[in-house]
Amino acid sequence: MNAEPAIELKGISKAFGPVQANKDISIRVMPGTIHGIIGENGAGKSTLMSILYGFYKADRGEVFISGTKTEIPDSQAAIAAGIGMVFQHFKLVENFTVLENVVLGAEEGARLRPSLSKARKLLTELAREYELSVDPDETIEELSVGHQQRVEILKALYRKADILILDEPTGVLTPSEADHLFRILKGLRDEGKTIILITHKLREIMDVTDTVSVMRRGEMTATVKTSETNPQALAELMVGRKVLLQVDKVAAQPKDKVLDIQGLRVVDDDGVERVKGIDLNVRQGEILGIAGVAGNGQSEVLEVLGGYRSATGRVTLNGQDIDLTGRASDGQTRRANGICHVPEDRHREGLILDYFAWENMVFGYHRAPEYQRSKYLMDNRAIRRDTEEKMARFDVRPPIPNLAAKNFSGGNQQKIVLAREIERDPELLLVGQPTRGVDIGAIEFIHQQIVELRDRGKAVLLVSVELEEILSLADRITVMFDGQITGERLAADTNENELGMLMAGITDTSGAA
Amino acid sequence: MDVMPKWADAILIPILSILISFFLSGLVILYLGMNPFEALKLMVTGALGSTYGWGYTLYYTTNFIFTGLCAAIAFHARLFNIGGEGQATFGGLGVALVCLAVPWPHWTLALPAAMLGGALFGAAWAIIPAWLQAKRGSHIVITTIMFNYIVAALMVFLLVEVLKPEGSMDPATRRFGDGVALPKFSDIFGLFAIEFSDAAPANISFFIAILACYLFWLLVWRTKLGYELRAYGHSESAAAYAGISPTKMIIVAMMISGGLAGMMGINSVMATDRLVLNSVEGAGFIGLAVALMGRSHPVGIFLAALLFGFLYQGGGELALWASIPRELIILIQGLVILFTGALDNLVRMPLEKLFLLLRKPRSEEV
Numbered sequence: 001m002n003a004e005p006a007i008e009l010k011g012i013s014k015a016f017g018p019v020q021a022n023k024d025i026s027i028r029v030m031p032g033t034i035h036g037i038i039g040e041n042g043a044g045k046s047t048l049m050s051i052l053y054g055f056y057k058a059d060r061g062e063v064f065i066s067g068t069k070t071e072i073p074d075s076q077a078a079i080a081a082g083i084g085m086v087f088q089h090f091k092l093v094e095n096f097t098v099l100e101n102v103v104l105g106a107e108e109g110a111r112l113r114p115s116l117s118k119a120r121k122l123l124t125e126l127a128r129e130y131e132l133s134v135d136p137d138e139t140i141e142e143l144s145v146g147h148q149q150r151v152e153i154l155k156a157l158y159r160k161a162d163i164l165i166l167d168e169p170t171g172v173l174t175p176s177e178a179d180h181l182f183r184i185l186k187g188l189r190d191e192g193k194t195i196i197l198i199t200h201k202l203r204e205i206m207d208v209t210d211t212v213s214v215m216r217r218g219e220m221t222a223t224v225k226t227s228e229t230n231p232q233a234l235a236e237l238m239v240g241r242k243v244l245l246q247v248d249k250v251a252a253q254p255k256d257k258v259l260d261i262q263g264l265r266v267v268d269d270d271g272v273e274r275v276k277g278i279d280l281n282v283r284q285g286e287i288l289g290i291a292g293v294a295g296n297g298q299s300e301v302l303e304v305l306g307g308y309r310s311a312t313g314r315v316t317l318n319g320q321d322i323d324l325t326g327r328a329s330d331g332q333t334r335r336a337n338g339i340c341h342v343p344e345d346r347h348r349e350g351l352i353l354d355y356f357a358w359e360n361m362v363f364g365y366h367r368a369p370e371y372q373r374s375k376y377l378m379d380n381r382a383i384r385r386d387t388e389e390k391m392a393r394f395d396v397r398p399p400i401p402n403l404a405a406k407n408f409s410g411g412n413q414q415k416i417v418l419a420r421e422i423e424r425d426p427e428l429l430l431v432g433q434p435t436r437g438v439d440i441g442a443i444e445f446i447h448q449q450i451v452e453l454r455d456r457g458k459a460v461l462l463v464s465v466e467l468e469e470i471l472s473l474a475d476r477i478t479v480m481f482d483g484q485i486t487g488e489r490l491a492a493d494t495n496e497n498e499l500g501m502l503m504a505g506i507t508d509t510s511g512a513a
Numbered sequence: 514m515d516v517m518p519k520w521a522d523a524i525l526i527p528i529l530s531i532l533i534s535f536f537l538s539g540l541v542i543l544y545l546g547m548n549p550f551e552a553l554k555l556m557v558t559g560a561l562g563s564t565y566g567w568g569y570t571l572y573y574t575t576n577f578i579f580t581g582l583c584a585a586i587a588f589h590a591r592l593f594n595i596g597g598e599g600q601a602t603f604g605g606l607g608v609a610l611v612c613l614a615v616p617w618p619h620w621t622l623a624l625p626a627a628m629l630g631g632a633l634f635g636a637a638w639a640i641i642p643a644w645l646q647a648k649r650g651s652h653i654v655i656t657t658i659m660f661n662y663i664v665a666a667l668m669v670f671l672l673v674e675v676l677k678p679e680g681s682m683d684p685a686t687r688r689f690g691d692g693v694a695l696p697k698f699s700d701i702f703g704l705f706a707i708e709f710s711d712a713a714p715a716n717i718s719f720f721i722a723i724l725a726c727y728l729f730w731l732l733v734w735r736t737k738l739g740y741e742l743r744a745y746g747h748s749e750s751a752a753a754y755a756g757i758s759p760t761k762m763i764i765v766a767m768m769i770s771g772g773l774a775g776m777m778g779i780n781s782v783m784a785t786d787r788l789v790l791n792s793v794e795g796a797g798f799i800g801l802a803v804a805l806m807g808r809s810h811p812v813g814i815f816l817a818a819l820l821f822g823f824l825y826q827g828g829g830e831l832a833l834w835a836s837i838p839r840e841l842i843i844l845i846q847g848l849v850i851l852f853t854g855a856l857d858n859l860v861r862m863p864l865e866k867l868f869l870l871l872r873k874p875r876s877e878e879v
Binding site: 306307308330331332333334335341343348349350351352353354355359363364366367372376377378380 | 731735736737740741743744747748750751753754755756757758
């Protein structure tokens with residue numbers, strides 16, 4: 001490749017107040033390649049791309065597009081320069097059709113119809129060429145997340161983008177949706193488009209990129225050819241120290257049954273049966289992983305056990321029946337019984353984002369006697385002190401109890417939740433997606449904490465859609481598909497292929513094992 | 514990171530909003546052919562220039578503190594209680610019934626009983642919309658508005674058909690009598706040999722309103738219930754996860770809210786010495802503006818209530834002494850509400866930009 005780089009950034013710097021988000025960053029992205037930018041949360045990846053897309057103005061530095069120095073004061077200029085951006089959180093009008101969303105803001109003339117028919121023609125072509133098929137007349141709210149993302153890509157292509165930036169595109173996708181996305185990206189690259197993929201997932205970088213740049217604390221620490229590096233080396237460049245990518249643990253020594261579920265059925269508010277009579281158990285000193293594509297009933301199981309969804313069937317904790325109707329129990333009684341819960345979605349459930357860290361550190365346990373000063377008043381000072389200790393033990397950064405939860409990075413938010421739940425020393429810990437949106441350094445730490453709890457003889461029920469995580473963390477794996485259990489394996493005796501088949505509802509896995 | 518320091522958010526924005534609305538009001542007054550500075554002077558002397566003016570300003574302020582707290586506690590649970598007006602009206606009935614029921618020997622006995630009566634009646638009027646919201650999903654904005662109308666009609670019926678003394682032409686109850694007369698500011702300040710106008714209605718309720726502000730703060734930021742209310746207000750899904758019952762939160766928040774509105778009756782009804790039609794005079798709605806402007810914090814609510822008390826009294830004076838129609842006062846109040854409540858971003862956005870600009874040079878030095 002001797003052509004001009006599609007994008008060249010020279011000496012880009014950007015500060016927000018005292019925080020230097022980007023420090024003297026230079027990078028060359030060659031045309032017709034997939035260029036990965038990897039780094040932990042807060043490393044400055046998104047800031048850099050926002051500068052490129054005209055959301056922020058760099059304090060210093062220059063941008064060259066195909067060899068020409070280009071000023072990008074706003075996103076209109078970026079689009080004119082052929083840059084398209086697919087955001088982590090989609091910017092689509094929910095009750096518009098796909099076609100209307102694609103055309104929105106790029107209508108030609110006052111009449112809508114010519115633009116729409118032109119877009120329809122283009123959509124059909126793109127669908128054929130790149131597996132980008134989406135029904136143009138479907139409204140956005142009817143589409144799955146993966147399809148919505150395709151609409152974002154189509155929007156960029158409709159605006160004649162030659163350079164496509166994707167910000168953490170797989171964060172919301174299932175594994176198969178992610179694979180599909182990567183096939184689309186490779187197809188686009190082969191047609192000569194340039195793609196910048198921002199991510200913190202090493203596997204994606206290795207799977208799909210040609211070149212990779214690593215960012216750490218606002219600086220570009222390295223740019224290498226993907227074929228000449230490996231995940232371990234990249235992780236070290238990202239974090240700045242050696243990282244364990246595999247969970248370090250000894251074989252489990254399961255003892256008595258802690259949790260026993262028999263014939264659990266869950267019907268949701270719309271009358272749809274989400275869990276169709278499952279049996280499972282978790283023992284002391286083991287981690288049971290429930291694998292499965294999101295939406296196959298795992299979340300409902302966690303919610304039932306967490307005490308905020310009603311169900312039928314029989315569940316016992318250490319031999320004692322627990323109430324499933326919701327009439328005699330709620331999240332508070334579950335906690336009192338020794339079931340602690342790290343929920344799947346820390347933003348929706350695990351944290352009150354506007355609450356301070358110290359307020360969050362007692363969330364769900366705020367009625368515990370040690371946090372009360374009198375019958376009516378809470379002991380906020382004791383809670384702050386308690387929070388300081390837990391923040392230190394779980395290495396939450398920054399260790400400031402008086403900071404609102406929304407101001408912590410994803411990994412540190414998750415550590416707050418984990419510290420709160422694990423430090424109660426529960427009989428049974430429910431864990432949902434413990435490392436979703438969490439950076440590598442924190443993943444290692446979070447996994448260690450869960451394993452330590454197991455080694456103290458406690459039971460852990462883990463739900464994760466990341467197969468890798470289930471395989472490395474769980475001792476025993478149960479697979480759910482369509483509200484039923486399609487198989488159970490020991491983690492040591494199975495592999496991704498076999499679990500993948502079970503996750504798709506294929507119970508005959510004799511070919512894969 | 515927050516763009517602006519806290520003091521700018523809490524103090525600078527409201528002050529700028531008020532200045533803008535005053536400026537626009539001034540233009541209107543100018544258009545009506547009067548000097549706006551003259552008008553302002555009239556308002557200030559009328560509301561703050563004498564103990565008589567202060568007495569009225571603080572009397573209105575007391576009402577607005579109660580209704581402001583009423584709206585604010587609901588805001589904390591993310592409930593929009595538009596029913597403050599109706600709850601205060603019904604609470605006023607509770608106060609009146611307590612005052613009429615017993616020949617009270619002294620106000621010290623009557624006041625606690627009247628507070629209880631007002632709070633219970635106010636809470637009772639809030640509990641049905643709350644229950645409908647919690648159990649049936651009927652939107653609380655709609656139901657509380659409906660309840661405002663229901664109680665208005667109910668009061669007409671009660672005052673015309675039931676509570677009106679024989680032979681009277683006036684839709685009002687009989688006088689409560691001296692046994693429930695609350696000490697006015699003239700009595701209280703008289704103890705310290707400070708002269709205060711005897712004609713102004715401000716009374717000991719003002720201090721009870723301040724006490725209510727403090728208790729409100731304790732409740733919201735220091736108790737388990739306040740913790741749960743705010744958590745529920747921020748995130749319903751997280752509250753469910755933590756085992757906080759939404760039904761309980763809605764009903765409790767609305768009962769406290771209605772109770773606070775009902776307590777207004779000790780000021781408005783007891784000071785009038787009888788229950789008349791429309792004793793609330795729109796204070797329930799002004800409470801919403803007070804809570805919005807005060808950022809649902811008792812200190813802010815106190816200051817905002819003071820401002821609206823000033824506008825109410827000063828506006829009345831303006832209508833009395835100048836050739837300015839009474840409606841103009843409503844316009845001025847409307848502009849203040851518009852700018853402090855609804856058009857918050859109009860001031861906030863430019864101010865945030867300014868702060869970003871100011872911050873930049875400092876970071877270069879670092």
